[in-house]
Amino acid sequence: MSLPFTLRLEARLEVSRWLSPALTAGALVVALVVSGLILMVVGADPVRVYLHIVGSSLGSIGAISDTLVKSTPLILTGLACALAFRMRLWNIGAEGQLLLGAWAASAVVLVPLVPAGAPGPIVLAAMLVAGFLGGALWGLIPGVLRAKFGVNEIIATLMLNSIAFAWIQYWVFGPWTEGGFQMSRQFPVEAWLPRLSDLAAAVPAFRGLTVHAGFLLALLAAVVVWFIVERSSWGYEIRLIGDNPRAARYAGIRIARNILLVFAISGGLAGIAGMAEIAGVVHRLQDNFSPGYGYTAIIVAYLAKFHPLRVVPVAILFGALILAGREIQPSGVPAMIQGIILFCLIASEVFLRYRVSVVRPLPVAGAAPGTEP
């Protein structure tokens, strides 16, 4: 009656080098197949849908440029999460830190903190510093709570996201509103991050390309975070605390101080994402300018296995999916695909730690000749 064999999971003692990338690729294939089946059930042609997604996000120079624009805040917030997650600090608050970074950068222009008419580089540098500080201070709140009082950082960061959202609403509806609309006035050109299209006069091929200097900033940040985590003594402390806090304490590492530092840098990175988005894309502070980058960042960091350099390609993939979301009806399809990809990737983790073995029960007594040694 029963199957002639059973499947069993056995712990892997060693993990070969190629296994992790192979599993990721396998999980992506499975995710696309599953998504395709669902698309077929609702009556769509999955191949056409996929081709359309690829076409609308990567099909032309313009589309690629738009994808990179979308991926810029994802890289920065993804790095914010990856850095914190390395230390097993579950900073779910990149969204709030992004909003506060955007707010602080806006303040530079709208208060104004830098005199109106100051040259572009000075305005942008001030906005960058303000964006970093805004996010860092917002990140330090849960950092202090965690380091000094042991408050769970997941709850604290999540709640602070709602507060940050309300804070932005107050400013765009109130003090900074333009004619009662939920947005500030447009920033002067000095506060715009340069775009490729700004060079169209010299290079005609750049006409209409929206990708802005924030993308370079994000790539630079990825390299810096990689260097911190992999090459600095501070990064070593982060990795040690993340893997075994008791061993870190035994090695003489101050854990509370590191919690504060990591939260500040993580928040600061998310803050730069906010600054880059308003200075590079929307050019004003407005309601709902982030479609939840800070939340998608959690997925990005997870899929990159908290590795700073891998955050970049993963963020670009998710940028492409967000962009495709505008092209596909119903617009929930890319979100569904995102969800299925994440689900498959997380599920595939099991196979990193375990291998499946086929167990055949030994024949019952009497049925096994030749068992004498």
Next chain:
Amino acid sequence: MRETPSGIEIPRVSGQTPTAVATQAPAVELRGIVKRFPGVVANDGVDFTLAAGEVHALLGENGAGKSTLVNILDGLYQPDAGEILIEGRPVAFRSPRDAIAAGIGMVHQHFTLVASMTVTENVLIGLDRPRFRLDERRYEAEIGRLAEAHGLRVDPSAKVWQLSVGERQRVEILKVLYRGARVLIMDEPTAVLAPQEIDDLFRTLRSMTEGGRSIVFISHKLGEVLSIADRVTVMRRGKVTAKGLPAAGMTKPDLAQLMVGREVLESLERTWLPPGAVVLSLENVEADGDRGVQVLRGVNLQVRSGEIVGIAAVAGNGQSELAEVISGLRPCHGRIMVGGEDIANLPVRKSIQRGVAHVPEDRTGVGTAPNLSLVDNLIMKRYRSRPIGHGWTIDMGAARAAASELKDSYEISAPSIETQARLLSGGNIQRLILAREIESEPRLMIAVQPTRGLDVGAVEAAHRLLMERRTAGAAILLISEDLDEILTLSDRVAVLYEGRVVGIMDAVDTDVNRIGLLMTGGEIGDTAAEPVAGPGAR
């Protein structure tokens, strides 16, 4: 000499030759067991026969394949080839549940108890019965009777967190007995016990074999193996090197040679050193334990340069906390002078800078970061200083060079220096920790249980390393529950009982009985009480 009445039970086995299956089938027979893991053959055609009513010791170095073999017998692993016969019938276990249904139960080295529940509840966990309502009185009485029948002194209504380590082990044994086990696998059962508790355990084991049960006894302590086992099977590198030899008439050197494959020098060279300067001086040190109860109650102790002071104590008498207090991991009152400076309550970093090295008791929980590489684990104490640390960066080239040097000179066996620490065997993890701590050339070294669970070869290596440090002039505080080890290595022995030093003596003119009594709170001159069956008592 031999305390085990092996002559009484042995007739149940047909003669002493294990291969001859006589009228009664053996309790367990393993034939040609093969188990492969990636890169190693953990069991390579292993035969093992457990006769009914015997204590059968399974000996071998770490990585010899003992654990794999008993895990196969317990249903945790499935063999790649080979047969398991229980009382002559072939079986295939898919899980420990199948094994216990066939009467085979394992008493693990690391206990699997729920601390907040009572003894009775722990014994009943996972059973189908009682189904809904727990008639606690009835089961308590039942478990109490079972415990009494086997001389397992433990209160069935006590919460597990209130129990001593020895009592917890009795609960583990009760769990297995209650499930009707006929065969008990004991994985290093004496590792955590005091001499008197070992004596109790051995009495229990004998009462069980007299009732017809059989016991697989895994241990590294050769003296114990000789005093409790009827027969001995020795494994080396996945193969059986001695199958079911009668223990009677064997000696420790015989066993050691079978295990290691060469002669083991048991005695260590001890050079006389003139007493050096006082390096560590504890003055009236008091500290609380994790539960907020005071566990150190005014400890006064000095350790000099070139001296090993051994701390003998039963688990839970403050010795673990003493090590933590000195290395700065636990707050305390009193003064801890290292080289003339009070380091009490200073950050851990300060004590590292003052030259305090610490071989922690919990090797995987404190001593290493399991998912980080060998390199990362080896530079833990010196990533801040040159040549590895340069300001705020780490020179990974220098770190790797240092790590491969340590890997070679301390013979840490691992595929590469990038291997994760969790993939190392217990002996190699300890080599890693010793390498790291010794390489810092400490003036004071605190070694807690430096050889627990290690095989003969690794113990020998660790002892030699500690002696070398002593000769080099380090002060060494050795905290161990292995009295043999303390007596072998120490210049002086301090006995800790309930957070106080109750006796300090020169190691040369001390006998185990006296230490054993002090360890358990007995008065000196009380020696007429119980005979102490410590490892050194033979």
